Amino acid sequence: MSRLRNSNLFQAWLVLVLATVFGTALAGIQSKLGPIIENNKIKETMERIPSLVLGEDQAEKTMRQKDFLAIEPRVIEIKKNGRTKFYTVYDALFKDGSMAGHVAKASGQGYADNIEVLLGLDAGAETITGLFILDQKETPGLGNRILEKPWRDQFLNKSSNKRLVVVKGKAGKAYEIDAISGATISSRAVTGIVNKTIADVKAQLIASRKSGTPKSKNGNIKETK
Amino acid sequence: MADQPTAFERFVQGILPENPVYRQLLGLCPTLAVTNGMKPAITMACSVAFVLLCANIVISLIRNLLKPHLRIVVFTLTIATFVTIADRFLAAYLFQMSKTLGPYIPLIIVNCLIICRCEVCASKQSVGTAASDAIGQAIGFGLALSSIAAVREILGTGMFFGMRVLPSAWPDWVIMVLPPGAFITLGLLLGFVNWIGIIKSRRSVND
Numbered sequence: 511m512s513r514l515r516n517s518n519l520f521q522a523w524l525v526l527v528l529a530t531v532f533g534t535a536l537a538g539i540q541s542k543l544g545p546i547i548e549n550n551k552i553k554e555t556m557e558r559i560p561s562l563v564l565g566e567d568q569a570e571k572t573m574r575q576k577d578f579l580a581i582e583p584r585v586i587e588i589k590k591n592g593r594t595k596f597y598t599v600y601d602a603l604f605k606d607g608s609m610a611g612h613v614a615k616a617s618g619q620g621y622a623d624n625i626e627v628l629l630g631l632d633a634g635a636e637t638i639t640g641l642f643i644l645d646q647k648e649t650p651g652l653g654n655r656i657l658e659k660p661w662r663d664q665f666l667n668k669s670s671n672k673r674l675v676v677v678k679g680k681a682g683k684a685y686e687i688d689a690i691s692g693a694t695i696s697s698r699a700v701t702g703i704v705n706k707t708i709a710d711v712k713a714q715l716i717a718s719r720k721s722g723t724p725k726s727k728n729g730n731i732k733e734t735k
Numbered sequence: 736m737a738d739q740p741t742a743f744e745r746f747v748q749g750i751l752p753e754n755p756v757y758r759q760l761l762g763l764c765p766t767l768a769v770t771n772g773m774k775p776a777i778t779m780a781c782s783v784a785f786v787l788l789c790a791n792i793v794i795s796l797i798r799n800l801l802k803p804h805l806r807i808v809v810f811t812l813t814i815a816t817f818v819t820i821a822d823r824f825l826a827a828y829l830f831q832m833s834k835t836l837g838p839y840i841p842l843i844i845v846n847c848l849i850i851c852r853c854e855v856c857a858s859k860q861s862v863g864t865a866a867s868d869a870i871g872q873a874i875g876f877g878l879a880l881s882s883i884a885a886v887r888e889i890l891g892t893g894m895f896f897g898m899r900v901l902p903s904a905w906p907d908w909v910i911m912v913l914p915p916g917a918f919i920t921l922g923l924l925l926g927f928v929n930w931i932g933i934i935k936s937r938r939s940v941n942d
Binding site for chain 2: 521522524525528529532535536539540543544546547550551554645647649651652
């Protein structure tokens with residue numbers, strides 16, 4: 511009996527009991543709140559998509575006319591260097607079924623932690639129609655200025671045919687992006703994510719358009735006109 | 736146990752005489768990290784208050800079952816549970832705020848203020864005393880956080896709770912919302928609080 515009393519396991523009975531009770535309680539809370547949290551994340555992405563595809567003014571206009579875009583998520587698989595990468599791509603469709611554009615979710619290493627972005631591309635994946643930073647932990651006041659609209663708006667209407675380059679000072683050429691002063695690394699990180707995403711998904715977006723998934727059929731007809 | 740402070744003494748001590756930040760210099764990680772605005776500071780203070788209160792009550796309830804060499808494990812287990820609950824709640828109902836605070840909510844687990852209160856008060860005194868101790872310390876922590884956040888947000892962005900209070904001609908002192916601003920503000924306010932303390936004690940000696 512005294513051997514049992516002195517055993518490590520017996521002494522730790524309170525820890526074991528508490529761990530079980532707390533673990534069960536947390537599992538209960540997670541099962542209640544988990545779906546809400548997931549919903550929050552999806553909602554944030556969904557709310558962004560119209561303005562990323564149409565631009566902010568146009569998106570507001572369609573909202574007012576109750577002319578919502580239909581949003582269909584899908585997963586694009588990229589095989590590169592023997593590794594498979596997955597991108598979640600949201601296709602935004604007009605009411606008549608024609609393609610308004612695509613939004614790709616992508617992430618990459620920033621200065622501090624992973625940066626997660628939403629990249630809007632037009633129907634033919636030819637130009638960038640929007641950029642939004644979903645998640646970042648860059649330095650407040652410097653790197654986190656990638657969140658600011660004036661900086662992000664530099665990406666608007668850039669062609670997806672040429673790699674974007676970050677320059678310090680004044681960006682002049684069509685493919686140049688101004689670096690945030692004091693945050694060149696963050697600026698390069700975001701631009702790098704954009705370049706890589708375009709390189710990875712563009713071919714597939716165009717291919718899936720040509721093969722004509724049922725919904726984008728109308729888009730194809732429009733193109734031939 | 737006769738020389739242990741009473742519930743009321745515990746409550747009062749936490750607010751100023753033993754303020755967790757200005758007197759005990761505990762919990763400085765969130766104090767420095769999330770005080771660049773009033774909203775994150777208040778959210779952090781509330782989360783810490785919730786965890787502190789719950790942990791103190793639970794530890795006080797099981798204080799007679801604690802084994803001395805296993806007490807720290809029990810403290811950490813309890814604190815981690817309530818921090819996880821707070822973190823999930825913020826992510827579910829204050830999604831944007833939980834994104835702003837990022838890793839600092841889970842980091843409450845290692846906030847030494849809470850484990851200190853478990854060790855000093857909750858593992859030795861009754862539930863009522865432990866609860867009032869937690870409330871006192873939480874108010875003290877909240878006061879400290881909001882005083883630092885007020886200085887930093889007003890000087891750094893010209894705003895208070897996200898509303899403009901200084902004229903737009905004010906050149907925002909960006910350094911105040913950056914990490915160095917946190918150290919500067921904490922240092923100056925710490926000096927100020929200690930200076931007041933010295934003056935007070937001198938006065939009481941003269942009386």
